[in-house]
Amino acid sequence: MKKKILVTCALPYVNNVPHIGNIAGSHLPSDIFARFCRLAGYETVFIGGSDEHGTPIEVSAEKAGVTPKELCDKYYEIHKGIYDWLDISYDNFSRTSLPEHHKTTQEFFKKIYENGYISEGVLKLPYCEKDKRILPDRYVEGVCPKCGYENARGDQCERCSTLLNPDELNEPRCAICGTRPVFRKVKHLFLNLDKLEPQLREWIKSKEKLWSSQVVNMAMGWMGEGLKPRCITRDIKWGVKIPLKGYEDKVFYVWFDAPIGYISSTKEWAKKIGKPEEWRRFWQEDDSFIFHFIGKDNIPFHTIFWPGMLLACGEYTLPYRVAGLQYLNYEGDKISKSKGWGVFCENLPKAGLSSDIWRFYLTLLIPETNDTEWKWKEFQERVNKELVGNLGNFIYRTFSFIQRNFESKVPEGELEDKDEKVIDLGKEYAEVISDLIWDIHLRDGLRKVLELSDRGNKYFQANEPWKAVKENRKKAATTLHVCANLCYDLAVLLSPYLPKSSHEICRQLNVELGDMRSIGRRINAGHKINEPKPLFPKLGDRDIEDLKKVTSQVSELDKLFEEVDYQYFSRLDLRTAKIIKAERIKNSDLVKIKVDVGGREKQLIAGIGKHYTPEELNGKSIVIVNNMKPRIIKGIKSEAMLLAAVTPKKISLITTDSEIESGSKVE
Numbered sequence: 176m177k178k179k180i181l182v183t184c185a186l187p188y189v190n191n192v193p194h195i196g197n198i199a200g201s202h203l204p205s206d207i208f209a210r211f212c213r214l215a216g217y218e219t220v221f222i223g224g225s226d227e228h229g230t231p232i233e234v235s236a237e238k239a240g241v242t243p244k245e246l247c248d249k250y251y252e253i254h255k256g257i258y259d260w261l262d263i264s265y266d267n268f269s270r271t272s273l274p275e276h277h278k279t280t281q282e283f284f285k286k287i288y289e290n291g292y293i294s295e296g297v298l299k300l301p302y303c304e305k306d307k308r309i310l311p312d313r314y315v316e317g318v319c320p321k322c323g324y325e326n327a328r329g330d331q332c333e334r335c336s337t338l339l340n341p342d343e344l345n346e347p348r349c350a351i352c353g354t355r356p357v358f359r360k361v362k363h364l365f366l367n368l369d370k371l372e373p374q375l376r377e378w379i380k381s382k383e384k385l386w387s388s389q390v391v392n393m394a395m396g397w398m399g400e401g402l403k404p405r406c407i408t409r410d411i412k413w414g415v416k417i418p419l420k421g422y423e424d425k426v427f428y429v430w431f432d433a434p435i436g437y438i439s440s441t442k443e444w445a446k447k448i449g450k451p452e453e454w455r456r457f458w459q460e461d462d463s464f465i466f467h468f469i470g471k472d473n474i475p476f477h478t479i480f481w482p483g484m485l486l487a488c489g490e491y492t493l494p495y496r497v498a499g500l501q502y503l504n505y506e507g508d509k510i511s512k513s514k515g516w517g518v519f520c521e522n523l524p525k526a527g528l529s530s531d532i533w534r535f536y537l538t539l540l541i542p543e544t545n546d547t548e549w550k551w552k553e554f555q556e557r558v559n560k561e562l563v564g565n566l567g568n569f570i571y572r573t574f575s576f577i578q579r580n581f582e583s584k585v586p587e588g589e590l591e592d593k594d595e596k597v598i599d600l601g602k603e604y605a606e607v608i609s610d611l612i613w614d615i616h617l618r619d620g621l622r623k624v625l626e627l628s629d630r631g632n633k634y635f636q637a638n639e640p641w642k643a644v645k646e647n648r649k650k651a652a653t654t655l656h657v658c659a660n661l662c663y664d665l666a667v668l669l670s671p672y673l674p675k676s677s678h679e680i681c682r683q684l685n686v687e688l689g690d691m692r693s694i695g696r697r698i699n700a701g702h703k704i705n706e707p708k709p710l711f712p713k714l715g716d717r718d719i720e721d722l723k724k725v726t727s728q729v730s731e732l733d734k735l736f737e738e739v740d741y742q743y744f745s746r747l748d749l750r751t752a753k754i755i756k757a758e759r760i761k762n763s764d765l766v767k768i769k770v771d772v773g774g775r776e777k778q779l780i781a782g783i784g785k786h787y788t789p790e791e792l793n794g795k796s797i798v799i800v801n802n803m804k805p806r807i808i809k810g811i812k813s814e815a816m817l818l819a820a821v822t823p824k825k826i827s828l829i830t831t832d833s834e835i836e837s838g839s840k841v842e
Contacts, residue, residue: 178217178464181457182209183437185469186226186271189250190235193257195518195549196503196510199537204500204617205468206263207538210671211612211620214690220457223258224269224440225251228414229429230311236413243413247272257520261530262674267444271415271432276439280432281418283488284407288419292370292487298363298406299342301329301356303349309410310341310349310356317344330430331472336393338475340406364422365404366431371483372402378486378493379478387544387615389471390499394478405480407431434481437467438491457492464495474499498615501542505549518549518726526725531673532711535562538621538672551723555714566628566665567710572635573658574683574707580644581655587700588653597634598657600627601664602695608668609691624668631661659684659698667694676710683707748802749841751831752777752815757792759784760809767811768792772801773838780813786826798829798841 184205187197202223209221227247236246247270255268269276287293301310312329319327320343324334328350329341341347342358349356368375379394407428408417414426438458445453457463467477477497485491504510510517523533536554540547577585590598604627611620635658643651663684670677670688681688684698685705714722752770760767764784770777779799800816807813818829 180212180219181465182221184223189225193520199503200470222440223265226433227272269440271436279439280415287487299358314350315341317347364408368402466496522726562711585659585702586652588656750801751839753837757789777814779815780808
């Protein structure tokens, strides 16, 4: 009987564009594993989707002047386009805003409620009197009570990963305006994790030899503090409605509904293939293996909360493996869109390289046990040495030699023991690589593929076919027969990692790409190959500089939503300024504005001509960025930038609500 494998990737939150850390930390490793499972002949379904609910979506939509749905629609297409370009082979990439997910979540909740694992309770929620709103946990910051980190969020401390409630923070403050919130008592629903603690503890202990130590240690460390009921509802509008009397005005907390997206996405997949009940075979049968690929910040949710929900429901299979990965950093620091520090995935198609080259280096950086770091110099060296000099060289020299010396036909040769051993290396390596990938040692699996290619190169070099073809043609034929078969085996073993290159090797070899069972002596004598071509380009220093510039560009959407710390924000010198004179620049929507900033005159250019006449601007007290680097616009020097609220249809200047001295600092 074939193994049934369900692979899931953590659902990306769609209020920003993915960067390389998101890819290396979940999407790429889960794709490599899913591709391997298909290659091994397992019955495999690879599930993903976008996480679209919660307050951050509401707030981001409000900032953009669109509805939450419009925001999610935009980002969903961006995310899916990036994953498709990177050949992330989802069988279904769904959305938690779809009716199928809402229905599945509500049914899931009803079952837990009927089983007695839901209780009512009172939650002390932070209320910002300045902003006049209940603050979601992520919009409360303060000092972590466990490690003392000063910028812990109200749901989790990023430094020590402790899960928190807002009222547990020391010195809490509103993340929007910085004022101290007051706490109000509000009735909410809770999942009784305390009732599930014995079962969860036993389940986690049963995984000690299977899971990585960091996953087990984090789960057991959190369990050691004792489980408490966890709130599953929120006072916002955007989300899955609560199907319970008295709670119709609330929605499920995003951490509760998001993992149920794995199930609803599998249901959607089953309907797409015309077998609506097929999802049950992966979620409700004991012989199914469920693999979750997640980042380390999601480990508590996938080892405590999500399995707790599954146990409380009582109708689903528990995960077999939780692959908790660490973080990918960039050139000595954290990836930051606000600073333009990193490689941002929307730029990759513009960079001119095959997606396989990015997949190659990112695979070597998958943070399986520790944080890893992108380094451009290493990227260049690895591509040139291992892709071009090792793998690409072996494939191209083999095919080129067959083309030039054997009329593009694989020669027969006479295999001696040493040749037999080399031609059988593919099967030996296939077993080792299979074990490594199954145990989520994905980087080591790729290293083994490269090692096999290196052994092929050494075999080719040692047998010197360029000499033998003149002195002992049969020996040269034997060498090329062995190498052609190794090229095919490499294509198969490489396919979970570099799918485009694997298919290109097979296209040049003129064969179809098979599965693991096809490895070993597949290419027969007399088989005609196609025109050889180099697989990978060599990267020079200028190429790397160009790639840096292209890939570090930040999209306008991300500039709008990127969170910045106070130190970064404080670099802006915001001042009040009085408009002395405004005049329209001919044949444009630009306005040249002279302002008084505390007795100093400055000039700025603003594209507000469609919304304001010069007469309307004269005399206004506005807010400007006073320390902007001067730039030339339409041949005119602009020394500052005014602030305005912008929607697709309207621009409104930021002004003061009362007379104040020009040049006053805005904080």
